Amino acid sequence: MIPPRILCVGAATFDTVFKVPAIPSTPTKVLPTACVQLAGGMAASGGAAIVRLGGQVEYWARVGDDDTGHRTLEDLAKAGLGLARVRRVPGGRSTLCTILVDAAGGRMVVPYYDPDLDPDPGWLPLDEVGRFDALLVDTRWPAGAARVLAAAQAAGRIAVLDADIAPAGVLEQLAPLASHVIFSETALHAFAKQSDIDAALRAASDRLPGLVGVTLGAKGFRWLERETIRTVPAPKVEVVDTLSAGDVFHGAFTLALAEGQDLASAGRFACTAAALKCTRFGGRAGAPTRSEVEAMLGD
């Protein structure tokens, strides 16, 4: 099989991940037991997971023309993402993000986005969107995401929106443009204004043309398919680090759809990839290979 070509679009970050015994509840000094630095961002990490699972990825995003931007691109290139289209914004500052991960899988995330990093998506080569088999788009660069999703809709392409919590209005703008809107649990409740998950899935689906699903962490993946609520459970694993588990899910899910898998099969594939990621420290650096996922699926 020719590897599917996936376009990932979002906001790139350069992450410093500290493993700490516990995330403190008061201002103090905390001594981490481990530290890794790597380039991230939701769609970028999803893209890195896709590469590891055998897909081809091109990434569209902006970075500043600073040292951090250079390291971000260097690291994403190592992860195998195609970066020819990434825009280096003159005078812009790249996004720095510090993440504390504790032994219980909890995390504190501190991302700094330069308000002056040019949001204008005018440079995006939208006429190329139709060349890809599927898209994975995050919510952290809304102006860019809206353009790309609209182009994917016009070209009839699979376009998965990683619908995490975002400033007011962002999900309302982006979700109607995606073929598959995969919410985080918090974002689903906020979008649908319903505290019950199934009611929220139905309420969201009533407002959106595409498929609506929600990731539930250790409880798996749930979606609404022809008026029926369906769930695939997540494999049980020893959790070391949940950071980027959602990104890995979205990447694997998008790849599986691009390969022609049905929703249940794609959901199972993605839950398995995300669960394997959770067994390893280091955010997306712990994303599994295809053969690891298939071995666990075969069990």
Next chain:
Amino acid sequence: MIPPRILCVGAATFDTVFKVPAIPSTPTKVLPTACVQLAGGMAASGGAAIVRLGGQVEYWARVGDDDTGHRTLEDLAKAGLGLARVRRVPGGRSTLCTILVDAAGGRMVVPYYDPDLDPDPGWLPLDEVGRFDALLVDTRWPAGAARVLAAAQAAGRIAVLDADIAPAGVLEQLAPLASHVIFSETALHAFAKQSDIDAALRAASDRLPGLVGVTLGAKGFRWLERETIRTVPAPKVEVVDTLSAGDVFHGAFTLALAEGQDLASAGRFACTAAALKCTRFGGRAGAPTRSEVEAMLGD
């Protein structure tokens, strides 16, 4: 006057400082309103403050031979520190530190020290210690600090120890070697095992050959001089960021002693420099110039 030559010795860090509305008490996402990156470490930041106040500084420390080490040295060079003696440890990882600063001046500090960053101080050019007018030493590289302080003691040089909280035994090892031991309040209580400040100063002094003092933040500087407790108050300022205020104090204090100022005068000079630093965001980047300190002292 020829500017005094000060030797600063300690552990170098590369700091990412985020300004946040409030430091969270539960694991969550926090959106900073500002972010700066700069090289630090207690003695390095003290050294940068000394340069800004008109002194000459040489810095002895280790960094890894990685990208972070390169940026650390680049930034300390910009701050005017002499770095010819800094050792780049092959295969070592430089120290990364993330700091959250909230609007109330509170802070969370997360430093990651590579346990494999060669602690062996054998390379230190100890025969050069006598060429300096004074030394400022921090506690974050105990093996190096002990060697340098012993050499300074043998050469009869002023050697200020920035005696912040440290692992068990470190202050016990280093403090007897310094001519001036300037504690943080927490470290003084831990060292002297006394909750009353004056009793703690006397108890610490009974165990140490050098002068004993303590920095008290907004309450100024207190020390024991010929059996008498003395205090200089800190100027009242609008506090924006206390990060590195202690480092600036220790740098200014060391410089003033090297210039021949008496303890009260050096304490006043250092309290004023530290207070001015607190009026500006960005850690040591907010350290004042000589003329700013003298203008405030003149008021």
